[in-house]
Amino acid sequence: xxxxxxxxxxxxxxxxxxxxxxxxxxxxxxxxxxxxxxxxxxxxxxxxxxxxxxxxxxxxxxxxxxxxxxxxxxxxxxxxxxxxxxxxxxxxxxxxxxxxxxxxxxxxxxxxxxxxxxxxxxxxxxxxxxxxxxxxxxxxxxxxxxxxxxxxxxxxxxxxxxxxxxxxxxxxxxxxxxxxxxxxxxxxxxxxxxxxxxxxxxxxxxxxxxxxxxxxx
Amino acid sequence: xxxxxxxxxxxxxxxxxxxxxxxxxxxxxxxxxxxxxxxxxxxxxxxxxxxxxxxxxxxxxxxxxxxxxxxxxxxxxxxxxxxxxxxxxxxxxxxxxxxxxxxxxxxxxxxxxxxxxxxxxxxxxxxxxxxxxxxxxxxxxxxxxxxxxxxxxxxxxxxxxxxxxxxxxxxxxxxxxxxxxxxxxxxxxxxxxxxxxxxxxxxxxxxxxxxxxxxxx
Amino acid sequence: xxxxxxxxxxxxxxxxxxxxxxxxxxxxxxxxxxxxxxxxxxxxxxxxxxxxxxxxxxxxxxxxxxxxxxxxxxxxxxxxxxxxxxxxxxxxxxxxxxxxxxxxxxxxxxxxxxxxxxxxxxxxxxxxxxxxxxxxxxxxxxxxxxxxxxxxxxxxxxxxxxxxxxxxxxxxxxxxxxxxxxxxxxxxxxxxxxxxxxxxxxxxxxxxxxxxxxxxx
Amino acid sequence: xxxxxxxxxxxxxxxxxxxxxxxxxxxxxxxxxxxxxxxxxxxxxxxxxxxxxxxxxxxxxxxxxxxxxxxxxxxxxxxxxxxxxxxxxxxxxxxxxxxxxxxxxxxxxxxxxxxxxxxxxxxxxxxxxxxxxxxxxxxxxxxxxxxxxxxxxxxxxxxxxxxxxxxxxxxxxxxxxxxxxxxxxxxxxxxxxxxxxxxxxxxxxxxxxxxxxxxxx
DNA sequence: AATGAATGAGGTTTCATTCAT
DNA sequence: TATGAATGAAACCTCATTCAT
Numbered sequence: 001x002x003x004x005x006x007x008x009x010x011x012x013x014x015x016x017x018x019x020x021x022x023x024x025x026x027x028x029x030x031x032x033x034x035x036x037x038x039x040x041x042x043x044x045x046x047x048x049x050x051x052x053x054x055x056x057x058x059x060x061x062x063x064x065x066x067x068x069x070x071x072x073x074x075x076x077x078x079x080x081x082x083x084x085x086x087x088x089x090x091x092x093x094x095x096x097x098x099x100x101x102x103x104x105x106x107x108x109x110x111x112x113x114x115x116x117x118x119x120x121x122x123x124x125x126x127x128x129x130x131x132x133x134x135x136x137x138x139x140x141x142x143x144x145x146x147x148x149x150x151x152x153x154x155x156x157x158x159x160x161x162x163x164x165x166x167x168x169x170x171x172x173x174x175x176x177x178x179x180x181x182x183x184x185x186x187x188x189x190x191x192x193x194x195x196x197x198x199x200x201x202x203x204x205x206x207x208x209x210x211x212x213x214x215x216x217x
Numbered sequence: 218x219x220x221x222x223x224x225x226x227x228x229x230x231x232x233x234x235x236x237x238x239x240x241x242x243x244x245x246x247x248x249x250x251x252x253x254x255x256x257x258x259x260x261x262x263x264x265x266x267x268x269x270x271x272x273x274x275x276x277x278x279x280x281x282x283x284x285x286x287x288x289x290x291x292x293x294x295x296x297x298x299x300x301x302x303x304x305x306x307x308x309x310x311x312x313x314x315x316x317x318x319x320x321x322x323x324x325x326x327x328x329x330x331x332x333x334x335x336x337x338x339x340x341x342x343x344x345x346x347x348x349x350x351x352x353x354x355x356x357x358x359x360x361x362x363x364x365x366x367x368x369x370x371x372x373x374x375x376x377x378x379x380x381x382x383x384x385x386x387x388x389x390x391x392x393x394x395x396x397x398x399x400x401x402x403x404x405x406x407x408x409x410x411x412x413x414x415x416x417x418x419x420x421x422x423x424x425x426x427x428x429x430x431x432x433x434x
Numbered sequence: 435x436x437x438x439x440x441x442x443x444x445x446x447x448x449x450x451x452x453x454x455x456x457x458x459x460x461x462x463x464x465x466x467x468x469x470x471x472x473x474x475x476x477x478x479x480x481x482x483x484x485x486x487x488x489x490x491x492x493x494x495x496x497x498x499x500x501x502x503x504x505x506x507x508x509x510x511x512x513x514x515x516x517x518x519x520x521x522x523x524x525x526x527x528x529x530x531x532x533x534x535x536x537x538x539x540x541x542x543x544x545x546x547x548x549x550x551x552x553x554x555x556x557x558x559x560x561x562x563x564x565x566x567x568x569x570x571x572x573x574x575x576x577x578x579x580x581x582x583x584x585x586x587x588x589x590x591x592x593x594x595x596x597x598x599x600x601x602x603x604x605x606x607x608x609x610x611x612x613x614x615x616x617x618x619x620x621x622x623x624x625x626x627x628x629x630x631x632x633x634x635x636x637x638x639x640x641x642x643x644x645x646x647x648x649x650x651x
Numbered sequence: 652x653x654x655x656x657x658x659x660x661x662x663x664x665x666x667x668x669x670x671x672x673x674x675x676x677x678x679x680x681x682x683x684x685x686x687x688x689x690x691x692x693x694x695x696x697x698x699x700x701x702x703x704x705x706x707x708x709x710x711x712x713x714x715x716x717x718x719x720x721x722x723x724x725x726x727x728x729x730x731x732x733x734x735x736x737x738x739x740x741x742x743x744x745x746x747x748x749x750x751x752x753x754x755x756x757x758x759x760x761x762x763x764x765x766x767x768x769x770x771x772x773x774x775x776x777x778x779x780x781x782x783x784x785x786x787x788x789x790x791x792x793x794x795x796x797x798x799x800x801x802x803x804x805x806x807x808x809x810x811x812x813x814x815x816x817x818x819x820x821x822x823x824x825x826x827x828x829x830x831x832x833x834x835x836x837x838x839x840x841x842x843x844x845x846x847x848x849x850x851x852x853x854x855x856x857x858x859x860x861x862x863x864x865x866x867x868x
Numbered sequence: 869a870a871t872g873a874a875t876g877a878g879g880t881t882t883c884a885t886t887c888a889t
Numbered sequence: 890t891a892t893g894a895a896t897g898a899a900a901c902c903t904c905a906t907t908c909a910t
Contacts, residue, residue: 008909010874017873021283031339035252039901049875054902119336122248123399132399163415166407170391170416171384181338182349190383197385199381206419256884266892268886279886437763442888446894465773471684473880483896488881553770555832556682566833597849600841604850608821611828615772616783631812633821636857640811668869691903700871702907711905 010048014170018056020046022070023109025063030180032110033122034064064120068127072113075104083142091152095200097143098172102196106176114173115180140165148209156207164207171199235273237263239287240326242280247327247329247397251281251337281337282344288330289352290322300359307367312417314360315389319413323393331390332397357382364424373424385409386414444482452490454480457543459497464546468498468554469559498554502561504552505547506569511537517576524584529634531577532606536630540610548607549614574599581641590641598641605633669707671697673721674690676714679830681763685715685771690737715771719778722764723786726755727793734793741801746851750792751824753847757827765824766831791816798858807858815858 013020024045028037039060043050047058055062079100086093103113121128143165150156175195183189245254256277260267274280296317303310322328324332338345361380367373373381390411400406442550447454458473462471473494477484491497513534518642520527539545554560584590609629617623675696677686689710694701708714730751756762772779785814794816801807809816826846834840 009907010909012873012909014873033250033252033336033340035250038899044339050901051903052874054904055873060901090871115335118394118398119250119334121402123250123253125402128399129402132402136399160411160417163412164419166391166412167388167416167419171387174383174387174390177335181335182345182353185338185342185346185349189406192376195380195383197378199384202376202384202423203380203419205425206423208422255882267884268892269890271885272890438718443886444888444895446888448894451894467684467686467770467774469684470774478872485882485897486895488883489894494880525851528864531790540879549769552766553684555836557684558686559836562833563836566836571834583863585829593853594845594849597846598853600825600846601850602855604825605818605821607825608817611769616787619776619780621771628811628815629817633818636810636815636818636854639859640853640857642856689903701905702871703869705906706869 017046017048017052018066021048021053021056021063022067024084024095026067026071026109026112026116029064029067030116032084033114034060034123035171044156061124064124065127068117068131071110073129075101075110076135078104079139081143083146090146090153090155091204094143094148094150094168095204097146098169098200101139101169102118102172105197106172106179107192110207111176115177118177143169150207152210159207166206170204172196175199234263234265234269235283238265238270238280241334243284243288243326243329246281246284247333251277251333251340260326278341281333282342284342285330285334285348285383288327289321289322289348290316293352293356295321296356297359300363307363307370307372308421309361309369310363311385312421313384314363315417315420316354319387319389322410323389323396323413328393329397330396335394355428360386362371369425371426385420385424388420389413392416451480451482451486452500455482455490455497455598456501457463460501460505460543460546460550463498463501464550468494468550469555495558498550498558499561502547502551502565505544506539506565509535510569511572512538513573514576517580519522524580524587525638527580528577529600530639531580532603532634535573535603536606540613540630541626542604545610546614547565549611552611577603584641588643591643593641602637602641605637606630609633652858654839656867667756668697668699668703669717672699672704672707672714673718677722677760677763677767680715681767685711685767685774709771712775714795715767716778719764719768719782722761723756723782726752726761727786727790729755730790731793734797741794741797741804741806742855745801746795746855748797749820749851752790753823757823757830757847758843762827766828769828794820801858805860808860810858816849819854822854823847826850835850 001162018157021042024042027045028042031037032041040050040055041048042063043053046053053063057066079097082100083093086096105114117128117131140162144161147156147159147161147164147168151158151161175190175192179192180188238259242254242259244262248254249258254277256270257267260270263270269278274283293357296314299313299317300310303313322331330401332349334345357379361378364373364378364382364385368375368378392409394406395407397410455476458476459471461479462476465471466475471494473487474484476497479489487497491500509648513531516530516534517527520530539548551562551565574596578595581590581593581595581598581602585592585595609624609626612624613626652660672693676688676693678696683692688711690704691701693714694704697703704714708717730748733747733751734744739749744798758763768779768782791813795812798807798812798816798819802809803811826841826843830843831840
């Protein structure tokens, strides 16, 4: 497979470059924050030189925007599809939805995006507003519907649905933020799988009409 | 026209300056992030000129460190005192402790510090480690003790205590982060008091030995 | 006059700096052109560091604009005053006016500005339009009035006044451009004084009602 | 689908390319100045890609040199031929020569070259020196000869011939510079033909032994 | 012969820090 | 003690030039 010829100094990869750059940018932006991130570091991680970044994105801010706008909405659409196709108990649907977000975002590098937006909301209010409306509120609206159905049919106890949704997903979100902040510093890093199991159990118990006493088995 | 006494060009305020600067720095750092924060903005909010900052702190990074190290530990000591002095049900103590953190941190400007550390952990690992150990883990250890007592005496159901603590406080922490990121962008900003009441209710239900069915009143 | 103390590394000269910077910028821009001029070179000639430029002007382009807008209009006002105050032959007024422009602009560093605008008109059309209207056309209008008076009273022969003005001043303008382009390369540089005398003589002869046959002695 | 013959991706045009590139380069350099001119813009106007420029010229500067060296000298040779072949009044020859330059340079895109050299003399002194000697001074020498003959035979009045030549052609040169700077910004652009007629009239009157009072018709 | 993706030197601009006043 | 003008390192960005295709 390796060529006898000396390897060329660079390769043309016009198709793959944008995604490679976005991946690298995500990693660096999440780690350092937007302002402290150096474009040269992004370039290096993508395996290109500084100037190449500008062939695909008009600047650092553009990179951030592309990052945020391209990545999460598709995941959300998965979850919306789940909701449309589901029939049965609200509890089961709720579990499915949270599980999908967990697998699709929390466990993937995409989890960096919420952390990034949290950090940068003050500097990019417009982008933050987009994220708030197109991702966060859209997600909440979806879950709220399920939550209200469950309350209506007696599966869940009566709670202010808008708040209940935020509180229900809070433990999952915290894990996402943890992963990109203090987890690398922990002596024994958080076991994400166990955490999710217990969090789901506790969150469900928190809204259950009756004590479920389910254990985390 | 020149008066030896009246209206000096500046005032000696050696006593109050450091805290005024720290307050200003906290506000700016939380809003913009450390790297994007400009020292001139900090100075302006403290009502002094750029150069004056250097009379009290050796530089920008020093300001960050002083900020983090000085502010939260005292609050934590309050909570530790509560625990020492308490006798009675674990549930009541848990509520007292969470309530103290909520009033003392979440509702005060100090709430900016966790947000700030979350954002900057990647750039200041040493400072983050300090915060992790001196604040976060210390807080968790305290709550874990209460949690385990409650499990032992049958008030709470059996759960992995370390995880249960993180999950229990997650909704409160989310509110703290929300306050400093998307809340200013919400059309009708989150009602923190109502949120706290529901969150406490749900979190307690999540660990209760039996369904409490308590409502948020 | 020289102080025994070691000379300080820099001096505060907030009052003088802007003009010093404008002078330096004029020299460098005229010599190199706007795009090829390096801001560091401007700073060096003004005796400051790169960053200092930005304390007084928001950027390179701003420097150019300030340069063009501040410098020539006052000279023009001198000429307008001459016209207002004059009584007598049109020919004498014309000479006075051209002489004023020659002394005030052509022989001063201000002569660089027309050269600069000529070169940069394509890149800064808005600034060029300002210069065209506020300087060039205003100047022409002034001269045209005198020219038409002279034609009316028989001092000058009948010519299209708008064109005659442009042509009349062309030799002076050429000297200005020459000074900032090829003159430094000439083995024996153009003698500006002699040039002006002959040019004025020829230009006057070009519009005179009768041959003047004046020599340049 | 692949056809060996039809619609090749590019065409060999080795013969025409260099001149097309020079034409494009002239236009862009004159409009923007050398430093601000982007090679990609030159390539686009020539209908090729950036890399192709380097197949014909070794770089941007080379393009400038080729431009200047190739274009004007031939025009000058035309004028020299006129002078050799002429017999008759000096005035008529002078008119012929100026007219040839006007038609051959001022009205053609070649007029950009003097404007370009004027702007870039400071950055390319060597090239400027070439232009000064091979074009400007050579042209002046030619005209000076005619001018001196005319003075000797009484057609023209006695003037310092070197200066008289510069001044005589100044109005034509000004039109050339005007065309490439402010003329595109004028509401009603200068009528070049009328300008030339009046300029020639005035310039001739300026050197005439007696008042000619010739009108422009 | 031609393309255009990739490079990297070199410029502008920002801002933490210093220091003359 | 306080100021804010001045500094200069470090970042972003541009674009002439190279080179894989």
